[in-house]
Amino acid sequence: MKKYIKNISFSQVPALKVGKIILILVFSITLGILIALVVILLIQSPGKMEPLTDKNGNVIKGSISEKVYVKINGVRMGMVIKSKNKSNPVLLFVHGGPGMPEYPLTKTYPTGLEEYFTVVWWDQRGAGLSYSSNISAKAMTTKQFVDDTIEITKYLRKHFGQDKIYLMGHSWGSYIAIQAAAKSPDLYKAYIGVGQISNQMESEKIAYKYMLNYYKGIGDEKTIKKLESTPIETMDYLPDAYNKIRDDVMHRSGIGTTHKMNSVVTGIFMPVMLNREYTLREKINIWIGKAFSNSTVLRDELYKTDLRNSITKLDIPVYFFSGIYDYTVNYSMSEAYLKKISAPVKGFYLFKESAHTPIFEEPEKVLQIIQNDVLKCRNDLADAY
Incomplete structure (x- = not known):
């Protein structure tokens, strides 16, 4: 039996079975990662308010x-x-x-x-x-x-x-x-x-113009095309297509939540x-x-x-x-x-x-x-x- 297992060729396994094995492995790994993330988030989420303390770690009286x-x-x-x-x-x-x-x-x-x-x-x-x-x-x-x-x-x-x-x-x-x-x-x-x-709405149009100039200045053609595909300067509302890219293009150009925040994810x-x-x-x-x-x-x-x-x-x-x-x-x-x-x-x-x-x-x-x-x-x- 040991000799047989050693001599078996991977190519001898039917392609369909190989595909199933790969899918099972991918699913198992993904599931494992998701379970690990949930466990980490649960540990990181006790929900208890932390008291205000002084520099020595003592709870501040009257806080x-x-x-x-x-x-x-x-x-x-x-x-x-x-x-x-x-x-x-x-x-x-x-x-x-x-x-x-x-x-x-x-x-x-x-x-x-x-x-x-x-x-x-x-x-x-x-x-x-x-x-x-x-x-x-x-x-x-x-x-x-x-x-x-x-x-x-x-x-x-x-x-x-x-x-x-x-x-x-x-x-x-x-x-x-x-x-x-x-x-x-x-x-x-x-x-x-x-x-x-x-x-x-007027503010959004000013931001739009600023970002077009910013991305042209750094030669980011991909982002320029995205912005130019939704020309809000001529609109009186923000279309869904623009809302989908708004946060990303604002933060990457330094005009979002904070000047140094490049990504809303991080x-x-x-x-x-x-x-x-x-x-x-x-x-x-x-x-x-x-x-x-x-x-x-x-x-x-x-x-x-x-x-x-x-x-x-x-x-x-x-x-x-x-x-x-x-x-x-x-x-x-x-x-x-x-x-x-x-x-x-x-x-x-x-x-x-x-x-x-x-x-x-x-x-x-x-x-x-x-x-x-x-x-x-x-x-x-x-x-x-």
Whole structure:
């Protein structure tokens, strides 16, 4: 028998059987890799909130680090609350997207905001911790999100015993948050817009032109062809074909989430999946929620709105943070928009090493501005451009 096995030729095995063997091997290896990845992700996803500690690893007395759920306008919504001192003023962070919670990214890109605020990283209706298959797509409207922001604010005021709180909106979140601030200014001490939206369709066209010039400059003919096949400069909406390439071409040209983020896979997807404070189910819900949010009317409403015509007055201090490399939401448009807004205090800050997210890219400068200007509500910034 041993001699027979040694002398058998592989060519003697019928081709069909060889094919089956190869398929079985490939399937087994793929299955093994998938099982290993799931095990790793489960180990990496205990979902327990990590306490805030000092340099010696001791839990900071009076700090807060918790995951909270509360029913707002009929929907169970989740949020992460972090603060080194729970008596700090409350800051409600309204994330981008639609449907992209940003707290899971803060392990990779720490902001330090918890030093001065009790930061509430709220996951909006249909997103992340607030995702549910029972949420009606019909309720996913701009008006509903503005109302949700106001109701979350009221809950936080009561919960923390503070008459007014600070409001920060990023990207898509700035589109929602500034409307909430205009509608209910009595709830807020100040509004901070990070990558502040004004007219997003116009901004997209500026970015498109920038990217065409960028890729022509480096001789990337393949990307040029992709861009030229979807000429959004002549459109009043973003076609699906452009949306499929948008994130990739923006990040590779340095004008995406951060100036140095070349890939959303390594820069966003992996940080989310490796965050230990979310369970695997919660992480999966982030991506399901993002897809769901973008399948509703929210994006259409965003691209059809020009805030420069609808929100031109705020009765509270207003501060805009923009990165000089930001073409996701064009920084020059944000600056021009703030000049048009009537407010008791205004401040525009341009970050020279940032693209779309200065709070991730230049957190120390952000904290300096917050400490020196925002918290002190300086009143000499109205013409400081």
